[in-house]
Amino acid sequence: MKQVKQKASAAAAPIMDAEAIRRALQRIAHEIIERNPRLTHVVLAGIPSRGVEIAHRIAAFIHAIEKINIETGVIDVAMHRDDVGTRSELPIVRESKLPLPLEERTLIVVDDVLYTGRTVRAAMDAINSFGRPARIQLAVLIDRGHRELPIRPDYVGKNLPTSGGEKVRVRLEQTDREPDAVWLEKQ
Numbered sequence: 001m002k003q004v005k006q007k008a009s010a011a012a013a014p015i016m017d018a019e020a021i022r023r024a025l026q027r028i029a030h031e032i033i034e035r036n037p038r039l040t041h042v043v044l045a046g047i048p049s050r051g052v053e054i055a056h057r058i059a060a061f062i063h064a065i066e067k068i069n070i071e072t073g074v075i076d077v078a079m080h081r082d083d084v085g086t087r088s089e090l091p092i093v094r095e096s097k098l099p100l101p102l103e104e105r106t107l108i109v110v111d112d113v114l115y116t117g118r119t120v121r122a123a124m125d126a127i128n129s130f131g132r133p134a135r136i137q138l139a140v141l142i143d144r145g146h147r148e149l150p151i152r153p154d155y156v157g158k159n160l161p162t163s164g165g166e167k168v169r170v171r172l173e174q175t176d177r178e179p180d181a182v183w184l185e186k187q
Helices: 018-035 050-066 118-128
Strands: 042-046 071-074 106-114 135-143 155-159 166-171 181-186
Touching: 018 050, 018 135, 018 155, 018 181, 042 050, 050 071, 050 106, 050 135, 106 118, 106 166, 118 135, 135 166
Parallel strands: 042 071, 042 106, 106 135, 135 155
Antiparallel strands: 166 181
């Protein structure tokens, strides 16, 4: 009988399954509601690709709770990264779309995993080309530590301490065509 080799992420038990991800995002939505009394002035801007889907899910939870439509957007960081010139291949550039104007609004940057903080720094650089929000907050599904920049999330789905030799894999059905799950893999 021929054995089928599975991907490492499929063979390992997930750190978070679909229900755990749903609960974490619902909790983040409640925290955003509590910290932002003017929800009509909030914009959720996802970093492609999974951050965009997470932003849409959080917006849907806020709508279910408060019956307010939160505007969402996309903030691409590809050309704002500090390693763009040192990468072996060119980054995939996607269109950034933010509801304007940003002034007097709270823009919440949304991403799947926070690691060094460099992607978030690039997102803030990209946001500057659209305007100056009243404040910027950060929401992440997973905070794995190992910051290289002084960046801290305001909303965290799960703190997941990792070593440098591990990688966090997030899969969402809408972006990856795989069931929602988070795995921790050895590199």
